Amino acid sequence: xxxxxxxxxxxxxxxxxxxxxxxxxxxxxxxxxxxxxxxxxxxxxxxxxxxxxxxxxxxxxxxxxxxxxxxxxxxxxxxxxxxxxxxxxxxxxxxx
Numbered sequence: 001x002x003x004x005x006x007x008x009x010x011x012x013x014x015x016x017x018x019x020x021x022x023x024x025x026x027x028x029x030x031x032x033x034x035x036x037x038x039x040x041x042x043x044x045x046x047x048x049x050x051x052x053x054x055x056x057x058x059x060x061x062x063x064x065x066x067x068x069x070x071x072x073x074x075x076x077x078x079x080x081x082x083x084x085x086x087x088x089x090x091x092x093x094x095x096x
Contacts, residue, residue: 003045003060004075010082010090012053017089021051028064030083031092033073039083040071044092061094 011017025045032039041064051057063071074080075094082090 001062002066003062004094005096006044006059006061006092006094007056008044008047008059008061008082008090008092009056010051010053011088015054016087017053018084021047021053021057023047023049023051029089031061031074032081032083032088034079034081036073038073040069040074041065042074061092 010021013019024047025043027044027047029042029044030039031042043062043064045060045062047059048057063069063074077093077095079091079093081088082092
């Protein structure tokens with residue numbers, strides 16, 4: 001299992017996001033490039049308990065199917081959307 005360090009922001013409900021930040025490990029949204037429509041399954045780990053909505057925090061991101069899907073769009077250090085269902089609930093960028 002390879003984890004990448006990332007900067008993550010989860011939007012509040014009034015911005016189309018979530019009612020709270022899921023802390024700890026195991027939050028599993030999809031990732032999508034800002035200009036794309038391919039949804040890539042990821043898991044976000046190590047979300048700090050002090051993380052707040054609409055504020056950037058550091059976490060780890062794991063790719064669920066690295067041998068079967070092309071995740072290169074996420075590792076290019078570009079921002080990508082976090083998707084839950086049909087909603088864009090946040091944004092993230094892998095930095096290492």
